[in-house]
Amino acid sequence: MAEDHQIIAKNFPVKPKLKPTSTKSTSAESKYWKSFKPQPIQTLIASITSLSFSPAPPHDFAAAHSATVTIFSSQTLEPKSTISSFADTATSASFRSDGRLLAAGSHSGIVQVFDVKSRTPLRHLRRHSRPVHLVRYPRIDKLHLFSGGDDAVVRFWDVASETQILEFTGHKDYVRSGDCSPASDDLFVTGSYDHTIRLWDVRVSSGGSMMEVNHGKPVEDVIFLPSGGLIATAGGDSVKIWDVIGGGKLLYSMESHNKTVTALCVGKIGKESGDEAQQNRILSVSLDGYMKVLDYAKFKITHSMRFPSPLLSVGFSPDCLTRIIGTSNGKIYAGKRKTKENVGAEVGNIAGLGPINEPPKRALRPSYFRYFHRGQNEKASEGDYLVMRPKKVKLAEHDKLLKKFRHKEALVSALRGKNPENVVAVMEELVARKKLLRCVSNLETEELGLLLGFLQRYATMPRYAGLLMKLAKKVVEMRAEDVRSDDVLKGHIRNLKRSVEEEIRIQQSLQEIQGIISPLLRIAGRR
Template identity: 35%
Template sequence: MSEFKPTVIQTYPKLGEKITQDTLYWKNYKTPVQIKEFGAVTKIDFSPHLPYNYAVTASARIHIYSRYSQEPVKTFSRFKDTAYCGTYRSDGKLIVAGCEDGGVRMFDTSGKAPLRQFNGHNKAVHVTHFTSDKFRIMSGSDDYTSRLWDIPNSTEIQSYKEHTDYIRCGCTSNLNTDIFVTGSYDHTVKVFDTRTDQSVMTMEHGQPVESVLLYPSGGLLVSAGGRYVKVWDMLKGGQLLVSLRNHHKTVTCLCLSSSGQRLFSGSLDRHVKVYSTATYKVVHSFDYPTSILSLALAPEDEMIVVGMTNGVLNLRHRKQNEEKHEFAPKKRRPAYRYFVKGKDYVPKQDDILVSKPVRTHLKKYDKLLKSFEVSKALDVVLQQEIRVRTPEVTVGVMQELNRRGTLKNALAGRDEKQLSLLLSFLLRNIVDPRFCHVLISVAEIISDIYFPVIGQSSVIDRHFVKLQELIERELDYQGELMEVLGMLDTLFATMTSKKELLEPENTANNVLKQQQTESMVTT
């Protein structure tokens, strides 16, 4: 009796992912940790000093979370309405935030009540930042104005009203205490110098500006709005260097890595793109479950924090390399002679080789096929983990059943749930070029067997209608492709005929030129 041969499952080539240094670096994060906030997370800001806690602005609260425990260590809730843009000062001791009622509040990180409150805006304040000298605050509001406030005296120093729409983003320079930038829904980005009464530079972004970012050197400015991320050269009067369009929905936030060599952009399309600041090409991408509103990186890129529209805070910690203890006992290894044992042994003439029989381990569906339980074998490969992840196994078993002539028996006698599962598998894979030659036969057998029951179940009828529409659509595609192929054949034939007609003329011209050359040489 011949030995049972396992089912041959055909393997197909897979497209490999290009592995780069950026891929290895940015994929080295743990499973995300999620924290539910009270509303959409509009701003995330890390403290510039140890222990690098981060402030999360959501709804009418600002939570300060510990970087390692993910527990709130401080909460500021003295807001009458929605809070915006909770931002640390460069020494990490103060936080400033705007409010829906037009107020600007400043808090001490070790207290609870506001230390200062600045009133002057008459609409929501979405932008607040400390200047680099630590004694002034810049703010931008929906009343189209940007203002400068003095912290010790709680007074307004200066007011600018050059924008013609809401001011929703801004930043201050780390090098120059008098420079700050604002971005507005009037499609412009303006650079202000507090020593003058008007803006010193204006860039047309072309879309409502959602976020601006000034490089630490102060030479480059990045603006985000619409689907575009644009980089401007500040040293050349705001000249546009590059325009990036890698998102398919509005870009909402920008961030730089700790080294400054990678630029991050988050969007409503649920993606975070990582760009190289040398070439401005996408080197990596992160996917998230919902639209992204805010983004921040911890020092040394130790953690990525993303805030989303559904109020979820997503945290990814970098994996730490496990260091081996200096005094850990070393595992004893075999001696050198263990590895070279028998190396010089030469078999003798009278030696007999006794081979150990190789035991083959059969898959579950092969065991059922071996015992001629064809229907159960098909049920096994129609389980979700097999039919979804490895459909080639399901198709391979169907092909084996067809080769044995038992495919019709395996498909017959199924109830509504099992038949619906089969039809769903066909709808998903019948137009796949790898499987269509097998699944077309399966579809024909199913149609022949279950044609009498059509009309008795709305679920089965709906699946058959979808299958019919899918096949008709595929036939239309094939017909259009055949028409295109015929057009290409006609073009190629025309080009070939023209080439053949031109060749005799070229040959005659070459012969005439050669004769003229010879006569000139003779003369």
Template identity: 50%
Template sequence: MAAGGGSGGGSENFIPVQPKIYPSTRPPGSSDSTYWKSFKKKAVSQQVAGVTCIDFCPEPPYDFAVTSSTRVSIYDGESCELKKTISKFKDVAYSGVFRSDGQIIAAGGETGIIQVFDVNSKMVLRQLKSHGRPVRLVRYAPQDKLHLLSGSDDSMVKWWDVTTQEELLNLEGHKDYVRCGAASPSSNDIWATGSYDHTVRLWDLRNSKTILHLKHGKPLEDVLFFPSGGLLATAGGNIVKVWDILGGGRLIHMMESHQKTVMSMCVSKVVRSGQASHDAPSRLVTASLDGYMKAFDLNSFRVTHSAKYPAPVLSMGISPSCRTMAIGTSSGQLFIRQRKKQLDKQKPSYSSSILGSQGDDPQGESKPPVLRPNQFRYFLRGQSEKASEGDYHVKRQKKVNLQKYDRLLRKFRHTDALIYALKTANPKKIIAVMEELVARRMLMKSVVNLNGEDFELLIKFLCKYTAVPMYSRFLVALTDKVLDTRVEDLGNSETLKQQIGFLRSKVIEEIRVQQSMQELQGIIEPLIRASVQ
């Protein structure tokens, strides 16, 4: 209850009306959700067809290649603008990827030919011809500039010497389309490939043999080594499985959070403000044909964040700096999101910020400026000083900001306070003022004193919010008393008659809903009891 006082009383003795704090309808977002939501939409680019591959350059500024239809587009990693387009393909292009130094791009295609391009001139440097069917997988090793791996719909996996255009190894074992592959971070000689034959094979290029054979159970769309190299994630169908490679291919965990086929995966760090990148936790990020992008904690494998896109997602990529994210959909839309750069939190020295170069010491040591009484800063000294341990801090009394209805309540103008609160159209403030008037036993007297227009405001408010569960306990009883008290005034206005008719239909609908819920409760309760027994 607000403390009353005379019209000349000081506001420091008056407690303002405080609206109730109601339970939140949405749970607060986790720290991971806050991080992923910091990726703001930078651009939306419409491609010719579905975006089948997105690959970020390992070197700054982390440009990224987008493969769609018969072209590979290169976007700037900072501005996210289109820099170059490579369109020297006779048919649909697939899997445009950067070499480790970012100077070369290799891409497969529907023709079965692998083409190697110079990024700057867009010229075709090499053409690797051996596959008889479309090449959907092209990958450079992380530390190898001379060789690449390819996988084709002819079920073959080949290891190439790019400089001589020779096929060094032909890895046989898969029995269906080979659509995905990845190199181990710990060795350029260990590769994993996934096929539509539901299996994943680990190859040792030193002896051209399969060293591990994993059965995923669904056609494979993507495989991914974790940064340590000891774990492997495989995506096929709506299932993502995590395998312990060092433990002989033991299945660690299986995730079925998506409703449709998972098309792309990557591992990214969640770098929060003030945190070093090497200390940041890692997340497994997946994208699916159900239009969802989801992030998983690598310790518990639980979903920490999810985001919905308007079309099925075919490809996804996150830059090594964890600042830019690109999402490609089947409708050809390319969503580019970017986080703001973290500013350097190191404050400049006082001498350098105030005196500039004149305050620099020849020996590299900065000296504090000498302030004199004829300088304006002389009279401002000490204002930024912080209290040290043991100091007694005298806080300045905060000024109480009163709303207009608070000032009216302080002057005991109860009817005017109620009218002003109704005009704000804020239900929380209106109910707070009404409860204050109830505490003062002045609510119904204020209602009786309302004139025609102000009484219509009250009736409109009651019609709108009486059925809202958050306010119904208080407003249902108030509506009943208001209608009994002002029953004679209700027939004098056509507007009031319409509002009362609307309130009547709303009450009838609410009663119908409650009856339906009770019937549903009667159906569910026996089922719950039977399941418990």
């Protein structure tokens, strides 16, 4: 009797236990990166070769495309101004630390310095003989910048006097990328298509590099990580992390992209830009259309996102509110992260007219009809405890029969429904109640045909084979006399035998293939 009460207390409807559970889970970090809601930005003329954020608030960003550099507002994501003073394609742009000046290189070989507000070209730095793809301002220094180009030369400039201070030689191919050290304005790193990354010090007048590492593929981008002791490089389909303090020791190589990795930047995980609990991540984009987020402290990819176009550039704002990605077809995928302050500002202001003063609400009294319906549409706040009304579960026919302990009728009902998950769930429930074999022995000839037909179709499926193959053996043993006396049942048994033999043949073929491949994999692993 106690067993019957335990069965009655079981939750219905029954569900199959054989169904594999999904291991996919949405982590807090994935939710963070998905919170950057994409907003449309107008399609520009050509490929977005460079994206750069201003270090100074409100952190506007510049996009280099065609013979133009367009400056966008990070608040509205609308274009604020356009600089078109280029004789050829603009390739790279960099803001000064105060955000007032912008330096840009182009295919003409000239590095130009512009006033951001007036868009006036203030300086023209002319020494490169080939296109310039790298222009960077140091972290704090406002008077100097360095550049690199297809002439394989890296040059350090005094912007005020338009003169070259130092010339660094050592690369043997195009210099396409570089970055300034966050620890010292005297150190910077460059990457070249000769597969090497070189660390330079402007205090060394000889012009030789302080350190050299080989990425193994043409270097598309190189960045310093925030500590200043590590650098990340992109080339081919890999992103590598190097220990600068340790003399250029390779720490990690990420090879999850399928095509050339084109750009890197540092992103941050945290509530706000001043949060001490912030953690740094490396954002990489590739021609395969994927953006990947790498936690370089754990050497683990924490998030991945697919875009419909090949990706060429990426940027992340210093205030952690905007993420931008440039593509080969002129589109910018910009993501804005909404904060409580942003949402409050949107609600309290319309078109910049200032806060809205809501009229005072009239107090509700018992004489009003609304008094008795108050609070029904209120949404729960963060600390409220919700008491949910239990949902009425609609039971299938086989569940109703199981609740009434009509076991054979429940099995037949599930078999007639032709849903394999429901049938297996009922069988598992009958096994738990120790009633399945009794039901099989009591089946009529037509009902037995339904069971054999089901076994013939699904017994060899990996999801159900563990239960159904054992059941098929028991059915044949228990109902052998009934099968011999009925041609329809004989046909089901022949079909079941044919399905089992075919499955055995497939498994044998797979074992033969595994025997051929396993030695080859072991040999490849030794190499």
